[in-house]
Amino acid sequence: MEHHETSVISIDQMPRKEREFLRRQQDILTAARNLFGGADWQQVTVEQIAREAEIGKGTVYKHFASKEAIYANIAISFHESLLTKFQQISLTQPIDRVMHAIIRTSFDLFLAHPAEARISHYCKRGDFLEGLDSQLQAQFLNLEGRFNEYIYQVLDIGIDQGVIPKRPHDQLVVGLEATFDGALFMIWNGQVNHLSHMQQNEFVDVISEFMLAGLLGLPKHLSENRT
Amino acid sequence: MEHHETSVISIDQMPRKEREFLRRQQDILTAARNLFGGADWQQVTVEQIAREAEIGKGTVYKHFASKEAIYANIAISFHESLLTKFQQISLTQPIDRVMHAIIRTSFDLFLAHPAEARISHYCKRGDFLEGLDSQLQAQFLNLEGRFNEYIYQVLDIGIDQGVIPKRPHDQLVVGLEATFDGALFMIWNGQVNHLSHMQQNEFVDVISEFMLAGLLGLPKHLSENRT
DNA sequence: CTCAATTGTGACCAACAGTCACATTCTGAC
DNA sequence: GTCAGAATGTGACTGTTGGTCACAATTGAG
Missing domain, CATH: 1.10.10.60 (Homeodomain-like)
Known part of the structure; x- marks a missing residue:
């Protein structure tokens, strides 16, 4: 920490x-x-x-140096603890179970620490990073690299097993990241329980299934069906 | 008044x-x-x-009444134009094509009008709605109802055809909504082109595929594999 | 033309992030 | 012990900005 x-x-x-x-x-x-x-x-x-x-x-x-530097410090230590939790997940189980564990672990941590989680989300804003001194910027980049390293490794296992479509890492990750961010956004804005009449737990379960289905169900190649 | x-x-x-x-x-x-x-x-x-x-x-x-009321007015008229575009999509083509068209139409409009789009996103914040006078709140609720009406109708067609798993509307929609919101968030924060080395168009294509795969690939029932 | 109602205005207020000149405390040399 | 000077602490102050308000200008009915 x-x-x-x-x-x-x-x-x-x-x-x-x-x-x-x-x-x-x-x-x-x-x-x-x-x-x-x-x-x-x-x-x-x-x-x-x-x-x-x-x-x-x-x-x-x-x-x-600024109020935002406080935000940044909180976000960084929060992400460190998430990465630590990731690394405790056993990689020997079936890869879709691993992915499911990663997703659940993330949701659980974010929901257990709403304050840190929301600040972390806030710190992802592009213009936020630019306003930071280079020391903090470097810490963010470092963290990002370690997250990628971890998740790419897991994806590679899945690709080798033929469970996850063979696509560039980028393309496999963006959908997961977008859905996760968006889901948290929905929870924090009270769209869960209100807009849709789902309870938080049910919501997280459905989103997790959606993320898994989206990852495993991607076509093998990027199709050319532009509008 | x-x-x-x-x-x-x-x-x-x-x-x-x-x-x-x-x-x-x-x-x-x-x-x-x-x-x-x-x-x-x-x-x-x-x-x-x-x-x-x-x-x-x-x-x-x-x-x-406030700066936020200005935001609200912009967001509402922007969403009206999105709904109009939705209703121009032909519902006679295969339902996965319809869904794809809905997704692309949304991305195209949001990317063509970044200012309005970002403000709309901002207006989704839960505490934002509460600070508004009841007249504007009602307009937001009305809009939300019309969007649901439209999308539920499309989903029902897909369910009848057996293409979309038979699940409550809620559960089918939340994944799509979360992914879409999250993807825009990523674009606006410069995570596209920088974090991952994808171009915006490619990014939208991948996200669209992910959303479709997530929707069509959902298990028929919510499984009980809680951690 | 007169007057009341509607609409326009910018000086003013409160709140808040960030600054700075000064106060206090610590350290280490003598 | 004590004294200089560096490191750290402080709250009054500044600049900015969302929002208010007393008053000015305009309109139109009678």
């Missing part, structure tokens, strides 16, 4: 002041996470975060 | 002053649409819209 990227030195060896500084940084993130759990996370102000963390507003900006 | 006999009276029969008022309302919407076409539509200010429409800022609020 902690970012060990900074150096080889472990936390205990740091000067006391520096440790305090890092602890305070975590305090801010924790305070932010708590507040974002409320009704409308977008309306949480930096001043509220500062009060919750029992520090001054200016101090927040000693730790984070 | 007092005596609304607008229904029977055509525009030409209205008092000059009232016509002027409506024309000005359209001016504001047009100005807004123009500005939203720029780089970051969220950053367009009410003052900019007022300047573009060559009126005072206060005047904007004589026509629209």
Whole structure:
């Protein structure tokens, strides 16, 4: 969970002041996470975060260049924990079970941590990344690479077994990603339970089946039936 | 809002002053649409819209209760035009061709009018609807009902023909909706062309295939394989 | 022409992200 | 111990923007 990227030195060896500084940084993130759990996370102000963390507003900006940098940190650590969960999935079972497990694991984590999940979604916005300092940008790219590495490996197993159509990785992944993002969007907007009269669990089950059917049922080649 | 006999009276029969008022309302919407076409539509200010429409800022609020009401009006008229396009699709061709046409038509329209499309997406947010006056809320509900009516009719044809699995309408639609929303989200965030090295057209083709495969390939019944 | 109602206006207000000059605390050299 | 200066903390302040309001201008009926 902690970012060990900074150096080889472990936390205990740091000067006391520096440790305090890092602890305070975590305090801010924790305070932010708590507040974002409320009704409308977008309306949480930096001043509220500062009060919750029992520090001054200016101090927040000693730790984070902007409010968005706070979002970014939360999103990154959340995605780290998702990747960790992925890597605990056994790859020896049938590949469609693996895919199903990946999908369910994702939904379960996102639904168990709505605040972090929504912020992660927000951080995917293209213009969001551009406004970040290069250090955070690099962390996002790194994370993306590791996710791709993992999922491509799983897809390759399925392709070898002839269960998943042999197509470029890109083409296999985009449908899954789009459906997952869109489904979360629907849940967060209360379109589930209201628009359609489905319960959340049923909704997730149906979406999971849809994603699997879409992946396994893709034609072997991109057809040329443009309008 | 007092005596609304607008229904029977055509525009030409209205008092000059009232016509002027409506024309000005359209001016504001047009100005807004123009500005939203720029780089970051969220950053367009009410003052900019007022300047573009060559009126005072206060005047904007004589026509629209809030900035969000402007968004809502744009989203509604955009969806009306989408529904119109749907109804021009011939229902006599094979049902998978009809579904494909619906999907392509949607993508084409959304990609041809990015500003309106993004605003429509924004207006789907749950908390957005709640902040609207009841008149606009009713318009959204009405629109939603007409979309469902149309798509359910198409699905029923497919079910009768045995092409689409016999499942509740809800369950058939959610996957399509989620994938479509998510795909647009990906396009707007520059994840297409960058993250995956796909061109937009190819991306839309792949997503369309995925949606069709997901719909047609759903198991006949919701399976009980919860984790 | 007169007057009341409708429509237009921009100065003004509140809220909030971000800044900065200054205060406080820590560290290490002497 | 103490003192300099670096690191960290702070809240008053700024700029921006969505929304309000008291007043001005225009209209049209009598």
